[in-house]
Amino acid sequence: MADKINQLKSKIETEESTKHAFVLPFIHVLGYDAFNPLEVVPEFTADLGLKKGEKVDYAIFQNGEPIIIVECKSWKEKLTVHNSQLFRYFHVTKTRFALLTNGINYQFFTDLDAQNKMDEKPFLEFDITNLKENTINEITKFHKSNFNVDNIVSNASSLKYIKEIKKQFNAELENPSNDFTKLFANKVYAGRLTEKVVDEFKDLVQRSVSQYINDRINDRLNAALTKETIKQQDEEILPVEDENKVITTEEELEGYRIIVAILRRKIPIKRIVHRDTQSYFGILLDDNNRKPLCRLHLNGGKKYISLFNDNKNETKTAISSIDEIYQFEKELLDTVDIYESAIQV
Template identity: 45%
Template structure:
């Protein structure tokens, strides 16, 4: 079973049981130890995974860290665990800080079983940074997150490789956070920067600031929507295009796609969650039909996932417009819709059987 499939199974189990996991010990047993096991380390071998590793730290005697992963008898990764959903602020990482300083481990992980924050010493040697360079959410991860997590697996672990990318990851994450803040609420300095060439010699008055703040936010939203729709159009194309093809061929295909594409309602913006959900549905039914037959048609109230772009052949509906409450519409043999709640798009895998059943109902007996 692939690494990502093991993570999805664990995520599904955690989503179904998290409400009954109330203590730190239960969190370790049900959430954290299984993830360490998925990384390839034997949690039952104390020479590989040592629980409550003890060492004297300065005047503090008998200090313990929850788990230490060992290689050649020396710690390489330290885990500080909190109960499921517990606070992961840096103020709750005291033991991890102290242990990082006195062991040879170069990585510390602060986790509550749902979120894993990875730290190292980029700022000052042998002193753990206050900000993580990588964060993994077991209930909300993307393929690029899985690729980064896989670097910590026993079979792939290489100290220099991880450290080489850690600095880039840290700053990439910081820039993404800042860009996201500017998308929601552009700072005055940022608005002044992007509007300076447009305003020319005009003075940046409070009225102009307010006007261009709204324009900047709207521009961000439209740009993001256009990029998502471009990706979506590419995903729906019958065949991928080789980068080695001559430019005229690419331009011709683009023209054909643009001509065939229906006009897009400017009020309809395909979100990243909807796009992720669409690809999950495609993955679920991949063994039944070619994925190019599975098409998404976005509307203001929901995203319809259809077979052969036919409204009479709904596979499911992504009702993701309220991002605080994601819902999935499932269809029975009478095409009646049942709506279920999701914690994240990844929860769609929990309803694979119903989704496959809906699609099979449209197939000839020999094809299904």
């Protein structure tokens, strides 16, 4: 939707166009059929005492009752909840949720502060062209298949206060208040916190917090880069095999099943993967070529099994049949332990 909005918004001039181009597709994403009047009612009207005929842009229905009422603005307008029709409609319908949107910015409201009275501040607010993963998780709770009033309301309070706390924290980072500054200065400064000292500490606190955040970001980036480097090292480039010359035999597959039977008591079957080559039938841990469990050589005049020690040195042992693989149970389990202990370290 973000790409579509960015492409079209310069051509959208009116509120009505905003509804059709931006808002209705969002309602569709939530799983509701905008063309089914049992699910989405445009120009929804409710009785408001002596005041008749006022309408809200959309009402989303479930089981014959409105669950979300929607007021739309042009995408060019800033959202302001003051004088919104949502306030007037909220208390006369059975809905617990109201949505104010201009097709780009979305604000979800409920009645956390006073029952049946819409809050003045939204508990969920986002720009649909710049969604974060945690916001997407919250939006999915409004999907038709997930919608549960109690679950959303119980989480709305946390969302509301988290949003406000983040705003306050950001304000403190931009311009530390005296209280915020003293919170840290009291723990590191032994003298009396005069006005001059507090002013000096404001800069120190701001720089310290900024440096700490940058350090945390760098640590996470370095950890991610290290993990990616290890992954690339583990993905050893294999020689290209002529697939027409690689024929996996039933005996090789039976050997693989024996290996699985031995190792499944220690690791999940899905982690035991086979790769056939012209030279041998390899069995790997986690489909990682740097974690060979064993190799079976069954297509020549003699049969062999190759096992690996903690230095990944290969030992090739002759076997008369694949049934003898069971004799190497300890060695195979030890190989798994070697790889697993390396991961833990």
